[in-house]
Amino acid sequence: MLGRRVARIEDPRLLRGAGRYTADVSPPGAVQIAIVRSPVAHARLRAVDLERARRAPGVVGAWEAADLERWEVGEMPVGWISAGQLNVSNPLLAHDTVRYVGQPIAVVAADSAYAAEDAAELVELELEELPTVLDVETAVAPDAPLLHPDWGSNVFAEHHEGGGDPDSRFDGEAVVVEGRFRIHRHTGTPLEGRCAVAQPEPDGRVTAWLSMQVPHHSRTVVCQVLGWGEDRLRVIAPDVGGGFGVKEFPYAEDALVCLLADRLGRPVRWVEDRREHFLSAVHAREQTWHVELAADADGRVRAIRGRVLYDAGGHSSNQGIGVPRVGVGLMPGPYDIRHFRIQILGVVTNKVPAGAYRGFGRPQATFVIERLLDRLAARVELDPAELRRRNLIGPERQPYANICGHTYDGGDYPRAFERALELIDHDGFRARQHEARAAGRLTGIAATPVVVAAGLAPSAVLGAIGLQVGGYETVRCHMDPTGKVTLQCGSASQGQGHATTLAQACAGALGLEIADVDVHLADTDSTPYAPASAMASRVGSVAGGAVLMASRALARKLARIAAHMLEADSGDVELEGGEAFVRGSRSRSLPLAAVAHAAHLGHDLPEGIDPGLETAETFEPPSSSYPYATHAATVELDPATGALRILRYVVVSDCGTMLNPSVVEGQIRGAVAQGIGGAVLERLAYDAGGQLLTTSFMDYLLPTALDVPPVEIEHLETPATGIPGGMKGIGEAGIVAPAAVLAGAVADAVGTSGPELDRLPLDPERTWRLSA
C-alpha cells in the first residue's frame, strides 16, 4: 500500500465541483466586508472619515485603527524573529503612516459585497504623501527616505550565514568570478484567493473557516491578537485551492473577520478578488546579491562571500528574514564548499510585504551560485557539466555537514547528476548544438543539481533560529468496532493529496485498504495541535512519520489482542488483507473487525491491555530531511521574437521513500511549472510612484499547459535516516532549479558567461536582445 500509485481519493470530489471551499461557506445573515486600502505607496495618514460610508445603503458598520485600539486589539506578530530584528509585529489597520499601496486602513461591513464595495469608496482619507523607496539598493543608501524613521535605517534585520575563512581563500592564486544578481518580484499565486468566514456560535464561541495552510497556528495567532483564550475560537481550513506559502500565516483580514463576527453577533465573510490578492497577499522572491567566488585553476570551488539584500516590502510580513536565511543556508547545495559567508540584510521598501513562497529563498540562492559556476566554467575552460562534476559531494561523504549547519541525510548526488545528463543526452546534444548553430539555430543545455531541506526540524532548532513555531506533528489513530480507521491530523491540505498519502501510510501499517481509512484534517476542534502544518514540505515526511508511528502502535495493540484470541504469541501475529493471522498458518486468522469488536467490548483482553483502539503519537524529527535532484533542460531561442522554447526538461529526483509516486510526480511537475512561470513569465511590476501594474491575470502571466513542457522524471530512493518510513519532503524540491537551469541553458544557447543573464526574468525581449 505504501509506495503504490493509488489514485487520489480527493479527486472525484474536487474534479466534479463538489469541493467545499471557504467561499462556499455562506451562513444565513452573513455580512460581507470590504477593506479600504491605501491608494498611495507612502504617506502620513492624517485622517480617516467613515461617516459617509456608515450612512450608505446596506452598511452595518465601518471601523478604522482607532476602533481596534479602543477594543484593545493587538498587532499581527511576525512569525520569524531573528536576533536584533527591529520589526516584530505589524498593525491590522494602518494608523499614522501607510507604507505600500494596498495596506489595509479601514473595514466596511454591509449586507452584500456590492454594498460593501460601494460604501468603501465613500471612505475619505486624508493623506500627506511622503517620498517613496522602491528598490533595496536605494533603500540602504545613506540619504534614503525612511519607512520607519525611528529605526534610523531601512534595514530591519541583519544576519551572517556561513563558516570557514572565506577571505583567506581569495588570495593571489585564486580564480575569482563575481556578479551582481537580481531576482525579480513574483509570488505564489493560488487559484483560490484568500478568504475568511466567521460565525458566532450560541455558546459564545466563534467558528472560522480560513483559506489557510495553518489552521492551528492561525487560531493561536488570531487569539493572541484578539486577546482571546484559544478555547473561544474554532478554526477550520476546508478545501483550499493552493497555498504555496502565501497562506502560511494568518493575515489581518483573518483576525478582523473573527473579531467582527464576535462583536456584531452575525456571521462575517470576506472573499477577496484577484486584484486585492495582488495588493495584499505576500509577494516573494525579490533579492539583490553581490557575490564573489574563488576557485582553484582546475575549477574546484574554494570559497564564496558576499551580501544579499532582501526586499521585504512595506514591513517584514510574517517571515522576517527567514526566506534569505533558508536560501543562503542551502546555497552551497550539493557542492563541497568549506569557506562561505553571506551577509543578509532585510530591507523595507514601499511595496507589498514579501513572505513565503514555495522554495523559500532556495531558487534565488541556486540561481546565484549556478550563474557563478557557469562564469567559472568559462574562466577555467571547462564544460559547465564537468565543472559541477568536480565539485559535487560524493556519496562516501554522507552524512555530510554543510558549512551552514545542515547535515545532509544521505544519497548519491553524482549519480542523480550523471543520470540526468544521460537522460537528456548531454554529449549528443553538444554535438548537435554545433550543427544547429552552423544552421543559424540557437540551442542550449544546462544541468543544475540541488539539495533542499524539507520539514524544518527539530523544534529546538527552530527556536534557536527565531522561527515562532514547533516542528513536530501529532497524529491520532482510532479504529472503530467494525475495523474502520479514523486518522486525525491537524495539518491542512491545499490540494496536495494528503488524505490519500496519509491513508496509504496508515493502511500499509495496518494491512488495510485506503478505503478503510478516513482522514480528518485541519479542524482545531477535532484534530491534534499541528504547529507548522503544511509549511516547509513537511506533511509527507513529518505528519507521514507521525501517522506511521500511531498506526504501528495501533497495529501492535491489535496483534496483542488477536494473539490472545488466536491463542498465539503476539510476535507471530501479522495484519494483512483486513485480517490478523498467525505467521506461517494463514488459516489461523480473524477478521480485524472481530478483533476491533473485542477490543471495544473489553470483555476478554490480554493482561495489561486497555480496552478501546486509540493511539496518539507525536513525532519530533531529529532534523530536516534533504531531498535532492538534478534538473536538466535543453532550449531553443527564436532570434526574431525572443521566444524561448523548452525542448526537453528532465528531473532525476530522490525524495527518499515515496508514499505514492504519482503524488510525488505531481508535486515535481507542479513545482517545475511554477518555476518556469517565475523564471520566464511572472513579474510583479511597479511604476515609479509605487503603483502595482500587474493586478490581474491579464498582466501577471501564469504559465498555462502550453508553456510547460512534458517533465521527464526518474527516481532514486534513498530513505531518510531520521524519519519513520524514510520519506523526505518533496513539496518544494522541484521549484528550486528551474530558474537556474533555464538561465544556464539560455546562456549556453547565446554563448555567454557574462552578466547578461545575472537577472531574471527571461522574458522574450531579453532573450531577443541576447540572441540578436
Added chain:
Amino acid sequence: MKPAPFLYERPRSADEALALLAEHGDDAKVLAGGQSLVPMLNFRLARPAVIVDIARLGELTFISRHHGTLRIGATTRQVAGERSGLVARGWPMLTEAIRWVAHPQVRNMGTIGGSIAHADPAAELPVACVALDARVHVRSARGARAVPARELFVTHLTTQLAPDELLTEIEIPAVAPGTGWGFVEFARRHGDFALGGAAAQLRLDASGQCERATLTLMTAAPVPWRAEDAERALTGSEPDDATLAEAARVATADLTPTGDIHGSSEYRKSLAQAMALRALTAARERAAASEASDT
C-alpha cells in the same frame, strides 16, 4: 471586485436598443459578449449608468453570403465564425484570425461585432477587418450608414461611432481567387494580446509577379495599421525573400509602437517587422500553391 451600480436594459429588438441608446447617449454602454466590458466594470474602470445588453438579439446573429459578399451579424459569437464552413471556404484568413483570439472560453462568449467595436489595436478581428477591406454597418435612431473598416478606428479603444450608434453588421467582400494569405502574431503566451502581429495577402499573376498586396499590422500603431508604402512596393514586384524582407522593413520604418511592461517600443517594432515578414512569406507560399494547383 463588484461593478458600481448601473441600470440594466435588455431590449427585445435592435430598434428598441437604438431607442435606448438615443435616450441615454453617453451614459449608456452596449454589452454583447462581455469579454472586455465586464472586466472593466468589475475593476470599476468603466462606470456606465446604463447597460444595454444586445447579446440575445437574434436579428443581429447570422453569417450569410450575399452576392459573393460575407455578412456577419454583430452579435454572432466568435466561435460561430471560427466554425463556419462558409467563412473557412471563402475567407480563410478570417477563420485563422479568430483562432488566435484568446481562448475557447472567450470565443464562446465574445462576439465578432463586440471585438470590432471595442477597437483594441492588439485584437485580431479589427486587424482582419482592415486587412480584408471590410465595411461595418451602423444604425442609430437617426438612420443607417456603412463605414469602411479602415476609417472606423480612430485610436486605441476608440471608433468613430457616435454614442447613439450601434454596430450591427460586418460586410466583407469576396477574396479574389488565387489570393494567398498569412496571419501571424506573437504573444507572451498563447491567447494573450499580441506584442506583434500581421495579416498579409498576396496575389500573383501568371508570371509570378505580385498583382496585389495588402499588409496590416497589429498593435504596432494605435489602430490596425495598413502598411500602404509596403503594399505599393510589393505590387508589381517579384516577391522573393529580399523583396518581402524589404517590404516588412518599409512597413514598420515610421512606426513607434507603445511600449509597456511586456515589451518596449523598440522590441515591438522589431516584432512587427518579423511578423510582417512571416505573414508575407506565408501569403506568398499560399499564393504560389494556389497558382500551382490552378495550372
